[in-house]
Amino acid sequence: MNVHDEMSDADVLRAAAGSLSKIPMPGAPDTAAIITTGRARRRRRMTGVMAGTAAVTVVVLGLSGAFAATSHQPSGATRHQPTHRGHAQLAAWTVTKLADGNISVRINQFKDPAGLQRTLRADGVRASVTFASQRNPACRPYPGGTPAPGSVPPSPLRPSTLLKQVFPQPYRQLGPPPGAGPAQMVKAGPPARPPSGNRTVIVIDPSALPRNAGVQLATNGAAASLRLPVVVYASPRCTGS
Amino acid sequence: MSNHQAEFSEFFQASWEPCLRAVVAVVGSPQLAEDQVAEAFTKAWMSWRTVSHHPAPRAWVVRTALNTGASWWRRRGRELPLAGHDVAAPGELASGLDATLLTAIWRLPRRQREVIALRIFLDLDTDTIARLMKIEAGTVRMHLSRGVAALRRELTPNETTEASR
Numbered sequence: 212m213n214v215h216d217e218m219s220d221a222d223v224l225r226a227a228a229g230s231l232s233k234i235p236m237p238g239a240p241d242t243a244a245i246i247t248t249g250r251a252r253r254r255r256r257m258t259g260v261m262a263g264t265a266a267v268t269v270v271v272l273g274l275s276g277a278f279a280a281t282s283h284q285p286s287g288a289t290r291h292q293p294t295h296r297g298h299a300q301l302a303a304w305t306v307t308k309l310a311d312g313n314i315s316v317r318i319n320q321f322k323d324p325a326g327l328q329r330t331l332r333a334d335g336v337r338a339s340v341t342f343a344s345q346r347n348p349a350c351r352p353y354p355g356g357t358p359a360p361g362s363v364p365p366s367p368l369r370p371s372t373l374l375k376q377v378f379p380q381p382y383r384q385l386g387p388p389p390g391a392g393p394a395q396m397v398k399a400g401p402p403a404r405p406p407s408g409n410r411t412v413i414v415i416d417p418s419a420l421p422r423n424a425g426v427q428l429a430t431n432g433a434a435a436s437l438r439l440p441v442v443v444y445a446s447p448r449c450t451g452s
Numbered sequence: 453m454s455n456h457q458a459e460f461s462e463f464f465q466a467s468w469e470p471c472l473r474a475v476v477a478v479v480g481s482p483q484l485a486e487d488q489v490a491e492a493f494t495k496a497w498m499s500w501r502t503v504s505h506h507p508a509p510r511a512w513v514v515r516t517a518l519n520t521g522a523s524w525w526r527r528r529g530r531e532l533p534l535a536g537h538d539v540a541a542p543g544e545l546a547s548g549l550d551a552t553l554l555t556a557i558w559r560l561p562r563r564q565r566e567v568i569a570l571r572i573f574l575d576l577d578t579d580t581i582a583r584l585m586k587i588e589a590g591t592v593r594m595h596l597s598r599g600v601a602a603l604r605r606e607l608t609p610n611e612t613t614e615a616s617r
Contacts (some may be wrong), residue, residue, distance in 0.1 A: 218608060223600045226607055227557060228572040230550040237486045239468035242461045245490065248499035366581050438487075 233340065248343070306330045313379065314415045316435060321430055329449065335417045337425030337450040339443060346429040346438075349448035353424045356442030357381075376419035378440050381411060413440050425450035460500050463494055463509065471513045477569035478518060480558045485517070492517035510574050511584050515564045518566065549607070556606040564599035567592055 286394070303322035307315040314334050321342035328340040339347045355371035374382045415426060425445035429438050443449055464562045468489070475485040475552045492513045496503045557565060566585065578596075582589040 218604055220597075220600045223604050223607060224568065224572055225566060226549075227553060227603055230553040231473060231557070231572070233550055234473075234554070235484060236469060236472055239465065240490055242464050245464065245493050246460070247456060249494045252494070253498055295466055297564055312611060442558070 251343070303327075306333060306334065307413075312416070312418060314417060316413045316415065316428070318413075321437075324428075327428070331415075331426070332451065334422065336415055337445040337452060339425065339427045339449045339451075340427075341429045343430070344425065347449055349446065350427050350443040351446075351449070353421065353442040353444055356424070358439060373419070373442060374420075375415055377442055378413060379416060380414040381439065413437075415440075456500065460497055463504070464497075467513065469508055470494070471517065474514045474573040475517045477557060478562065478565045488517040488520050489513065491520045495520075495541045500610065506584055507575070508576065508580055508584065509575060511527040511570065511580065514570065514574065515584055519563060553603065556603055558604055560599050561595075564602070566597045567595040568599045568603075571596065 217350075303318070303320040304321070304327050304328070305315075305317040307317070314331065314336055316331070318327075324340040324342045328338050331338040331340070339350050341347050354372070355373040358371075358374065381445055413428065420426070420442070423445055424442050427441050427443045445452070472482075472485055472489045475489050476482050479485050481486065495516055496509070496513055503509050503512055506567070514579045517608055520553045524551050538544070560568070563585075570581050570584065574583070585592070
């Protein structure tokens with residue numbers, strides 16, 4: 212008897228669908244978050260178009276002096292004055308300087324990324340922090356600063372030595388356990404609306420960062436959870452200095 | 453809430469899970485898929501006037517999510533969502549035959565996974581999948597046939613022995 216007769220294509224697809232359907236899925240983010248992100252991006256796009264149009268107009272009119280005067284903007288609050296020693300606490304996040312010199316970042320809510328970036332800078336960590344749907348496009352990954360991809364999904368996490376040194380947490384906990392096969396993957400992340408108490412902690416070792424590098428902390432596409440932190444090249448446009 | 457927004461909201465709520473499952477079937481990781489699908493829905497909202505008139509808007513979202521993932525890979529290298537700081541064994545996602553089948557699905561070539569995901573979760577016919585993936589219908593049938601054959605081998609591991617008797 213031919214076994215193919217026992218299991219049609221439709222049966223195979225049904226079985227595959229059944230197995231895939233049992234995978235626990237993250238819940239849908241709030242529609243409002245998607246809409247707000249989309250609108251913000253549209254606004255940015257429009258602003259860019261308008262700025263581009265204005266710039267072209269200015270050039271065409273030969274008003275180079277006026278252009279130079281209006282396009283120059285300060286780079287922002289780059290001269291940060293440290294306001295804390297050892298411990299700074301805000302409602303949205305907490306930055307703690309540990310006894311071993313490491314910096315612990317505990318994130319409760321995705322608010323005030325600029326403040327977190329300044330606080331980390333004051334503690335000697337150049338950082339790019341974005342809690343929007345898009346990471347800072349000016350940041351370039353540092354060699355070995357992002358987890359290496361696996362060849363077969365679900366991919367194993369293969370953090371580099373640099374990542375393990377710069378971020379003792381989470382990367383030292385993320386490596387596959389001894390004897391693990393290739394099909395390892397990360398567990399589901401925090402829910403879309405993290406309740407209080409379900410906090411994200413990242414530990415940074417500033418001494419492990421190369422001189423020209425900084426860290427990048429960013430949320431995922433729906434701004435619902437934090438991505439794995441990565442190491443990037445420090446630059447004025449990425450990390451502010 | 454405008455009609456435009458209400459219409460998108462209804463589409464989003466009804467389509468999130470099937471789109472996410474289709475993308476998970478291709479990329480293998482629920483967390484990566486979540487990022488990509490959220491990004492695709494954001495793009496869908498930004499172009500809602502066009503997407504709402506698309507013959508298969510869910511397929512548009514899935515295709516956009518998969519393209520977004522490929523684009524991220526090219527631009528930034530691999531980035532993964534920060535999760536529970538630990539690693540789950542495959543058995544935590546599924547067990548027994550389900551785990552075997554999931555491993556088999558994720559070992560298929562990507563095109564085969566895409567075709568199977570679009571067929572299973574979006575219930576698309578061969579011609580629609582072909583238009584969406586910009587390939588010939590015959591190629592879709594070939595990917596589907598090869599993918600199903602590989603999965604069947606996992607479901608009936610003694611098939612060769614049986615068939616050779």
